[in-house]
Amino acid sequence: MTDPDAPRAMEGERPADAEALREMFWAGVLPRDAFDAALQELGQKRRWWRHCDLLLLVLGGGLLLAGVIFFIAFNWLAMDKMVKLGGLQVLVVSCAVGAWWRGIDRVEGRALLFAACLLVGVFLAAFGQVYQTGADAWELFRGWALLIACWVIVSRAPVHWLLLLAVTDAAITLYFDQVHFYRWESSLFVWLILAATQFLALAGFEYGSRRGYFRLPQIWPRWLLMPVLLFTLAAPTTILIFSDTYSALEVLLTPLGLAALMVGGYRFYRHVARDLFPLTCIGFCCAWIVTVLVFRGLDVFTHAGCGALVLVGLLVVGMLAFLVRWVRRLSVEMQQEQHG
Numbered sequence: 001m002t003d004p005d006a007p008r009a010m011e012g013e014r015p016a017d018a019e020a021l022r023e024m025f026w027a028g029v030l031p032r033d034a035f036d037a038a039l040q041e042l043g044q045k046r047r048w049w050r051h052c053d054l055l056l057l058v059l060g061g062g063l064l065l066a067g068v069i070f071f072i073a074f075n076w077l078a079m080d081k082m083v084k085l086g087g088l089q090v091l092v093v094s095c096a097v098g099a100w101w102r103g104i105d106r107v108e109g110r111a112l113l114f115a116a117c118l119l120v121g122v123f124l125a126a127f128g129q130v131y132q133t134g135a136d137a138w139e140l141f142r143g144w145a146l147l148i149a150c151w152v153i154v155s156r157a158p159v160h161w162l163l164l165l166a167v168t169d170a171a172i173t174l175y176f177d178q179v180h181f182y183r184w185e186s187s188l189f190v191w192l193i194l195a196a197t198q199f200l201a202l203a204g205f206e207y208g209s210r211r212g213y214f215r216l217p218q219i220w221p222r223w224l225l226m227p228v229l230l231f232t233l234a235a236p237t238t239i240l241i242f243s244d245t246y247s248a249l250e251v252l253l254t255p256l257g258l259a260a261l262m263v264g265g266y267r268f269y270r271h272v273a274r275d276l277f278p279l280t281c282i283g284f285c286c287a288w289i290v291t292v293l294v295f296r297g298l299d300v301f302t303h304a305g306c307g308a309l310v311l312v313g314l315l316v317v318g319m320l321a322f323l324v325r326w327v328r329r330l331s332v333e334m335q336q337e338q339h340g
Contacts, residue, residue: 034338061111065118072126081130088123092116096151105215110157117148117163138174141167156214158205158221165201169194188250191236195257198229206273219275226265226278230285233258237289241296262286274334280327287319 021038068091072084095116102109121144128135145167152160176182176190202225208214236254262282269278294300294315300308 057107057111061115065115068119069122072122076129084126084130085123088119088126092119092123095119104155104157110155110159113151113155113157114159114163117151117160120144120147121167136174136178138171138178141171141174145171158214158218161201161205162221162224165197169197172197188236188239188254191232191239192253192257195229195232195236198225198232199261201225202229206268222273222275223277227281229261230258230281233261234285234288238292241292258285258289270330270334274338276327276331276334279330280323283323283326287316287323290319291316 021035024035072079072088076084095112099109099113099116102112104110104113121140124140124144124147128140145164148160148164148167152164172193173190176187176193182190202222205221205225209219233254236250237258240250240254262285265278265282269275269282291312294312298308298312300312
């Protein structure tokens, strides 16, 4: 006779097996077709309605937070200061308690904790308007980052870390703008500081993903961090190429940092992480730098005719065609390696 508890044991094991498969899929180890076949073998299917629920939850939460912010801004003069600050404090505490009650390892809990982190910034802005503390904007963002850092560490969710990174970037740019009077969009030093911050964030995300720090292994944060990191190094490199005066340290750090990032990123995402999107971003960055060098070498903007522009246009079309062919070849090679 069969054990009556055996089906229950099998049913109890299948969610764990499916969760392990999902972790392997989001880590880039398991191909999509193999992931679908394994789920079908376990008697489960990929439920796309869950993604719709998540999308609606995010949109609803974002609209609700926007409504709260605009309501306070529109009725600012008619509201008492205790209502302004007390109401925001109640919202922050309610979201934090709701996240703890629902569990920060669930989607609802993470959404509530994200709302609490955002409302902390709204509260600091309202506090500065009510009492006119005279603090600079960068101090507001610094306090915001410090106050939510504990929640972010405990949550172990990539979306909370990205929010903390955005607040930190704003604090850095405003600090150099308001304290040292650097125009961050034209200062190579500020660009390098931002690039170092994005690199630490990307390296921390990759290390945390491989060490199992995040509750749900996901790969989409690198799809945001890698383009931003490339931009923070490609932008100062472009400024440097078109500049007539620059220091030796800027020449040493900026182009060499970009070259090291592209070479190291290619080796990591080609042979270790095996992700095609960062490789595509690296290819686009190479095409951009070559285009800028051609613009500088031909001195396109000083020519009266359009022959140089036509030449640059043909070069861009050729590079994009080569990039598409290179990405397709990489995709085929990576699929063969996974199946092999």
